[in-house]
Structures are given as C-alpha cells and as structure tokens.
Amino acid sequence: MRNSVSILRTSNVYFAMAFVVLASALAYGILQARVLTNEKRASEDNGRRAQEKAAAYAAEEESFKTYSEEHSKRQEEASRKLVAILPPDENYTDLTRAIDDYFAAHDSTSNPMFLSSLRYGKGASAAVSPNLSVLPVTMNIEGTRDNFFKFLDYVRDSGSLASPSRLMEINSIQLNFPEGGEVITNPQQKINFTLDMNGYYLQPKVQR
Amino acid sequence: MNEDPKTPNSPQESGVSAPAEGGAEKGVFKLGANGDKTSAPKTSFLQKLVRSGDKREEEQGGENQFTKLFGAQDEFAPADAASISQLLGPKPVFVQKTYIEQEQKRRKAAKNVFTLSVIMALAVYGFFYSQLNADFTYLGQNAASEFESSNALLERKQTELNNLRYRKAVMFLDDTNGEISSYQIHKDIINSQRSSAAEKEQAQTALEETGERIKVMLAQVQAILNESMGVDVYSPEPVAPDEREAYFEQLLRDSLVQTRAAASGSDSRNREMLRIIDNVIRFIDNRSFRDTLRMQDLGKMAAGDQEFDVLLARIRAQGTDELALINKVQTARLDWTSVINNIHEAVIGNVDNVYGRGFFQENGGFLFNSYGFDAKTRRISISGVTKTPNTKTFTGISNLLEAIKCSPHFKDIDFRSFAKSKDEGGFYSSSVNLEFALQDESETEQCDRNPRANSPSATNPAIDEPTVNPS
Numbered sequence: 001m002r003n004s005v006s007i008l009r010t011s012n013v014y015f016a017m018a019f020v021v022l023a024s025a026l027a028y029g030i031l032q033a034r035v036l037t038n039e040k041r042a043s044e045d046n047g048r049r050a051q052e053k054a055a056a057y058a059a060e061e062e063s064f065k066t067y068s069e070e071h072s073k074r075q076e077e078a079s080r081k082l083v084a085i086l087p088p089d090e091n092y093t094d095l096t097r098a099i100d101d102y103f104a105a106h107d108s109t110s111n112p113m114f115l116s117s118l119r120y121g122k123g124a125s126a127a128v129s130p131n132l133s134v135l136p137v138t139m140n141i142e143g144t145r146d147n148f149f150k151f152l153d154y155v156r157d158s159g160s161l162a163s164p165s166r167l168m169e170i171n172s173i174q175l176n177f178p179e180g181g182e183v184i185t186n187p188q189q190k191i192n193f194t195l196d197m198n199g200y201y202l203q204p205k206v207q208r
Numbered sequence: 209m210n211e212d213p214k215t216p217n218s219p220q221e222s223g224v225s226a227p228a229e230g231g232a233e234k235g236v237f238k239l240g241a242n243g244d245k246t247s248a249p250k251t252s253f254l255q256k257l258v259r260s261g262d263k264r265e266e267e268q269g270g271e272n273q274f275t276k277l278f279g280a281q282d283e284f285a286p287a288d289a290a291s292i293s294q295l296l297g298p299k300p301v302f303v304q305k306t307y308i309e310q311e312q313k314r315r316k317a318a319k320n321v322f323t324l325s326v327i328m329a330l331a332v333y334g335f336f337y338s339q340l341n342a343d344f345t346y347l348g349q350n351a352a353s354e355f356e357s358s359n360a361l362l363e364r365k366q367t368e369l370n371n372l373r374y375r376k377a378v379m380f381l382d383d384t385n386g387e388i389s390s391y392q393i394h395k396d397i398i399n400s401q402r403s404s405a406a407e408k409e410q411a412q413t414a415l416e417e418t419g420e421r422i423k424v425m426l427a428q429v430q431a432i433l434n435e436s437m438g439v440d441v442y443s444p445e446p447v448a449p450d451e452r453e454a455y456f457e458q459l460l461r462d463s464l465v466q467t468r469a470a471a472s473g474s475d476s477r478n479r480e481m482l483r484i485i486d487n488v489i490r491f492i493d494n495r496s497f498r499d500t501l502r503m504q505d506l507g508k509m510a511a512g513d514q515e516f517d518v519l520l521a522r523i524r525a526q527g528t529d530e531l532a533l534i535n536k537v538q539t540a541r542l543d544w545t546s547v548i549n550n551i552h553e554a555v556i557g558n559v560d561n562v563y564g565r566g567f568f569q570e571n572g573g574f575l576f577n578s579y580g581f582d583a584k585t586r587r588i589s590i591s592g593v594t595k596t597p598n599t600k601t602f603t604g605i606s607n608l609l610e611a612i613k614c615s616p617h618f619k620d621i622d623f624r625s626f627a628k629s630k631d632e633g634g635f636y637s638s639s640v641n642l643e644f645a646l647q648d649e650s651e652t653e654q655c656d657r658n659p660r661a662n663s664p665s666a667t668n669p670a671i672d673e674p675t676v677n678p679s
Contacts, residue, residue: 011311014318018325025329039340039355042442046358049439053365057372071379072480078386082530128536131529148222149402152545156396159534161389167534169541173581181575181592184552184564196598200537202530 050051081164087201090123095166095199099139102154106147111188112145113151134198137168141195146187148175150155155197167200213490219461304541359441366439367459371467374460377432378487380425387425388520391418392538395512401549412512419511422520426506433502455491464489528602542583547646550617551579551590558611559604572596572635574608587644588618595637601628602652612644619647 087094096118107113121136141151152170159167175193183189251259338344342352349357381518397411437460438452447455467469471478491498500522509516524535553565561575568575576592594604605626614622621644628638 009311009315011315011318013397014315014322018318018322020546021322021325021329025325025332028329029332029336032332032340036336036339036351039351043351043355043358046355046362046442049495050358050362050365052371053362053439057365057369060369060372060376067376067379070458073382074482075382075483078382086530111553126537126538129533132533141314149545153396153400155404156541156543156545159538160393161386162393167537169537169583170544170581171583173579175580176578180675181568181577182564183566185566200533202533 001204016075077167078161081161082090083163084164086132087166089204090120090146090199090201092135092199095135095137098166102151108151111144111146113141113147116140116142119205121202125203131203133201133203135201136200137195137197139195139197140192142190142192144187145183145189145191148193151195161197169198169200170195171198172196355442362439362441363456363459366437366456367463370437370456370460371463373432373435373489374491375484376482378491379528380429381491381523382487384422384425384429384520384523385531387418387422388524391415391422391520393513394418395517398512400545416511419516423509424503424505426501430504430506431500433498455553461489461492464492494526497522517674542646544581547581547588547617548579550615551588551612554611554618555608556617560609563600568595574604574640576640588644588646590640590642592640593637594640595631595635597635599636601636601638602626603612605638608640609642612642615647616645616649618644619651620645 003045084094099115099118103113103115117138117140119138121138123133123135126132126134141148143151154165155168155170157163158165173193173195175191177183177193179190316439338347339351341350342356344350345353394411394415398408436453438449438456440452441447445665454648468482468489471481471485474581500519504519509519521535521539525532527535552564555574562571563574567573572595574592574594576590578591580589594601594608596604605623609621609623612618621642623640623642626638628636630636
C-alpha cells in the first residue's frame with residue numbers, strides 16, 4: 001500500500017474523458033448553432049426576395065401578354081409574307097402569275113413592256129446557302145428604257161417584307177437598242193433585253 | 209471487532225490511523241509488537257552516555273562533580289518514559305476495505321458522469337445532424353432542406369423572370385426585323401439616281417420615322433439586356449459575377465428546352481411558340497451579339513448613318529432563319545442600275561460629256577448599241593461605235609479605256625485592236641467592243657494617267673459642246 005493517492009487512477013481518467021467529451025460537444029454545438037441560425041436567416045431572406053421576384057414577374061407579365069398578342073398577329077402576317085418570298089418548293093406557277101401581273105401593271109401604250117418568252121430551268125441548290133434552292137428563269141422582254149430600269153428596281157426590292165415578292169436575283173443581262181444606240185435622256189427609248197435570273201425557294205426537306 | 213473506524217482497534221490490526229489529540233490524524237506509522245506502555249523504546253546514544261556516567265557515579269560511591277559542587281541530591285524516581293503512542297495519541301487505524309469501497313464508488317460515479325457526457329454529446333450531434341443535413345427528412349423539413357428549398361425557389365423565380373424578359377426581347381427584335389425591310393426600301397429610293405426629288409424627300413421622312421421606331425424597340429432590348437440575369441444566392445463558396453451569369457443562362461436554357469419539349473401539336477399557336485423558343489435559345493447562345501446590342505449608343509445614331517446601317521445589317525443577319533437567308537441573298541446580289549450608271553459616269557465624266565443625249569450623229573463621240581452583264585463572272589461587255597470629226601479616233605478610244613481602268617468600279621479592261629474608216633460625212637469612225645470586270649471597293653487598280661489631260665476635247669471642241677454638223 002502506497003502512502004499517496006495516484007492522480008492517474010481510473011476515476012480521474014473517466015472524469016477527464018467526460019470533460020473532454022463535454023467540451024467538444026459544447027464547441028461543436030456552438031459552431032453548429034451559428035450555422036443553423038445563419039441558415040434560418042438565409043431562408044427568410046430568400047423567401048422575401050422570391051416574393052419580390054414573383055411581384056416583378058406579375059407586373060411584367062401583363063404588359064408582356066398584351067404585346068405578345070399583337071406580336072403574334074404581326075408574325076402571322078410576316079409568316080404569310082415569308083411563304084410568298086421563300087416558298088417551300090419551286091412553285092413556278094405562282095411565280096409565273098406574279099410576273100404576268102407585274103407586266104400587265106407596267107405595260108401601257110406610252111410605255112410598253114412586253115414579255116415575249118418565259119422559260120424555267122430545273123431547281124438546284126443555291127451557292128449562297130445550303131438551305132436555299134434556286135429556280136433558273138429566262139425572260140425575253142421588249143420594252144422601254146424606263147420600264148427596263150423599273151424592272152431592275154423590282155428585282156432589287158424583291159424579298160422585302162415591306163412589299164413581299166419572290167426573292168430573285170439577276171445573273172446576266174443582254175440588252176440592245178434596236179433603234180440606233182443608247183439615248184440616256186429618252187426614257188421611252190426601245191430596249192430589247194434578255195434576263196437570266198434565279199428565283200429562290202427553301203431547300204426541300206425531302207430529296208425528290 | 210470495533211466497528212467505529214475512529215477508535216483504535218487491537219494491535220493486530222493496522223492500516224487505519226487513530227486520531228491524535230486534537231482530532232487531527234497524524235498518518236499511519238509502525239508500532240511495537242505489543243503497542244502498550246511497557247514497550248521500551250530503543251536506547252539512544254545520549255542515554256547510553258548518561259548511563260555510563262551513572263555507572264561511574266555508582267563506582268565512585270555515587271559522587272560526581274555535581275554532587276561535589278551542590279551536594280548529594282535526593283534520589284529521584286525516574287519519570288515514566290512517555291511512549292510514542294502516548295505522544296502521538298491513539299493509534300490511527302487504516303481500513304483497507306473502506307478505502308477500496310470508497311474508491312469503487314468514486315469510479316462508478318466517474319463512469320456515470322462519462323456515460324452521461326457521451327450521451328449528451330451524441331444528443332447534441334444528433335440534433336444538429338437532424339437539422340443541418342438536408343437528406344434527413346424523417347422528421348419532416350429541417351433547416352437545411354428549408355434553406356435549399358428557398359435557394360431553389362429564388363432561382364426558379366429569377367429564371368421565370370428571365371424567361372419572360374428574353375422572350376420579350378426576341379419579340380422586339382422580330383419587330384425590328386420587320387421595320388428593317390421598310391427602312392431598306394426607303395434607303396434604296398434615296399440612293400437611286402432615278403428617284404425624283406419629291407420621292408427622295410418622302411423617302412427621307414419615312415426613313416427617319418422608321419429609324420426612330422427601330423431605336424425605341426432597340427432601347428427596350430437594351431434595357432432587358434442591362435438587367436442582370438443572375439441573383440445572389442447563398443452558397444458555401446463565393447461565386448464570381450461571370451459564373452453567376454453563366455449559371456443562370458444555363459438555367460434559362462434548360463427551362464426553355466423543357467418548355468419546348470412539353471409543347472406539342474401542329475396548331476399555329478404552338479408553332480409560333482416553338483419558333484420564339486428556338487429564337488430565344490439562339491439569342492442566349494449568341495453572347496457576342498447580345499454584347500454588341502448592349503454597347504450601342506443609340507442616342508448618337510441617326511437613321512441613315514453608316515453606323516446605324518451596320519447595326520441593322522447585323523440584326524437582320526441574326527434574325528429568323530428565313531430572314532437571315534434573305535439577307536444573305538440581298539447582300540450578295542448586284543445592283544445593275546448602279547453598274548450602268550457607273551459606266552455612264554466614266555464615259556461622260558472623262559471622254560464624252562454629251563454621251564447619250566442624242567448628239568452622236570451630228571457631233572460624234574461614243575454610241576453604245578448593246579450591253580452584256582454577267583454576275584457569275586462579274587464581267588461586262590459593251591459594243592458600240594465612236595466617231596470623231598478628226599483623225600484622232602483612236603485617241604478617243606484610248607481615253608475611254610483609261611477612264612474605265614481608272615474608275616474605282618471597274619478593272620481588267622483590255623482592248624488592243626484598233627481600226628477606223630472615214631464615212632461620207634467626213635467623220636472617222638471605229639467600232640468599239642470592250643470587255644472589263646467589276647471591281648470591289650476594297651480593290652484599287654493603279655492608275656497613273658489622268659484621262660482628262662489627254663482628252664481630245666481640248667483640241668476638238670466638237671465633243672465638248674454640241675455644234676452644227678461640219679458636213
């Protein structure tokens with residue numbers, strides 16, 4: 001039997017371990033309590049901001065709906081125009097009618113314009129885009145200088161939503177002046193011209 | 209056995225100390241075998257020394273120096289020698305069993321305290337685990353899942369708002385594209401040399417009005433683009449603004465893809481919605497275009513400005529598939545009216561300033577009978593005649609060649625065979641068959657000679673001014 005009591009006796013070890021465990025639990029609890037408090041505050045803040053966003057959405061939705069309806073009507077009209085500008089296939093019958101209408105509207109006694117021949121080739125892919133195809137068109141026209149330049153303007157403006165007509169371009173022009181050479185100052189001077197053109201349409205989805 | 213631990217037990221028992229006088233324990237110490245008063249302590253050296261003196265005294269008849277000096281003393285009775293036990297009080301008693309029991313109780317208490325502390329620690333851990341682990345849903349929604357839900361709700365609300373705004377932006381751009389067509393037509397009328405002054409004035413007014421409408425719509429698009437797509441969300445790590453924007457872009461994209469997948473049917477409403485959704489997705493993916501729109505200073509632009517035209521061209525190119533295709537064709541095709549006008553400018557400005565006014569038969573100059581234009585090869589052919597009242601017919605042709613060569617619109621002219629004849633009227637005439645090419649604005653062919661300096665008009669006033677036929 002010893003005279004003094006050992007500090008490392010079992011009960012003291014248990015007490016020490018209990019102290020360590022309690023201290024750790026306390027420290028852990030304090031840290032986690034902070035996290036918990038912050039998360040609760042963050043949740044409240046998120047909820048408040050989500051309500052603000054919902055209110056902003058409700059306010060903008062009304063004006064959006066009104067504008068959307070008007071826009072839909074405009075787009076429907078634009079879609080119809082786009083179908084006329086870029087039809088889904090060659091549609092040369094519509095093009096023929098459109099060209100005939102043009103010549104009929106621009107032919108007059110004082111300013112004649114006569115389409116003597118109209119010929120279509122076979123459609124092919126366009127060089128400018130793989131999503132487009134071209135329909136070759138050849139026309140022989142007898143008209144005046146004024147009507148010639150008007151027709152050039154007609155082709156230049158083709159494809160516009162403002163005045164929807166089939167999108168076209170001129171590949172080549174052969175013009176000659178049958179009554180002695182060119183006279184710039186005479187808009188009624190007779191011109192015979194041959195146009196080699198392309199009428200565009202959308203590349204068909206299914207190859208024929 | 210004495211049950212009172214504080215009173216001394218039999219000498220055979222040891223281990224528990226009896227309290228000394230005054231009650232304070234002095235500790236455990238060894239006692240003699242008997243432990244009673246008759247036990248004689250060990251004789252110390254001093255005692256031996258005294259006893260040896262006593263022996264001498266006895267040998268000398270009991271006299272010593274002291275007795276010699278002070279006389280014989282009365283015999284004294286030796287005091288009773290105090291024993292250690294008397295001095296120290298009752299023998300302390302040490303009980304091993306009691307000590308062990310006490311120690312066991314203490315250990316048990318310590319174990320209980322430790323167990324309790326472990327239970328409390330587990331309870332603390334368990335509580336916070338149940339609250340801070342979003343996957344722990346056995347007790348309903350906890351703080352962590354509530355936090356995640358609130359984050360997801362905020363992201364969802366912001367995405368819905370972005371969805372609404374960007375669909376609106378695409379609609380504005382669609383309408384802008386519609387206005388661009390009118391704008392282009394008005395511009396063509398203004399730039400056309402065949403338009404009258406009144407037509408140009410009317411077109412200019414219409415152009416400005418269309419330009420203002422376009423600017424109003426683009427300003428609306430800019431306002432939408434200037435709003436941040438993202439919103440700050442609580443996260444463990446800090447998020448850079450670019451990352452936040454990219455994240456919400458992706459959320460919007462995913463939301464649109466889901467909407468697209470859910471939309472079905474072939475009626476016009478669904479088709480229109482699908483078209484808009486496709487356009488919004490394309491708009492979101494095209495960040496450079498959005499940045500371009502955002503950075504434009506619309507206040508400084510005016511209808512008709514080149515900067516404004518470039519912006520509209522960019523918008524048209526980003527339009528719907530069909531509009532983008534139309535724009536491609538329109539951009540690539542040639543304006544033949546301008547080409548013909550450029551030819552006339554080259555002739556009139558340099559070699560024959562009365563060309564095409566009907567004075568050829570009387571005064572000579574140039575007369576073209578036919579033109580040929582080819583867009584694929586970009587080549588032009590002109591056939592005609594030239595007539596001069598003097599023999600310098602070839603000079604006139606050379607001047608024309610140089611005028612075309614030096615024009616910024618043409619290049620590659622090559623004419624090497626000259627022939628002329630004299631007619632009955634006294635004019636010298638030559639046929640002219642020219643071929644040359646169109647020149648891009650970016651190309652500039654070197655042109656050293658000034659055609660006007662060699663113009664025969666300096667020596668032959670007949671070409672500059674109409675006069676009576678010399679014949």
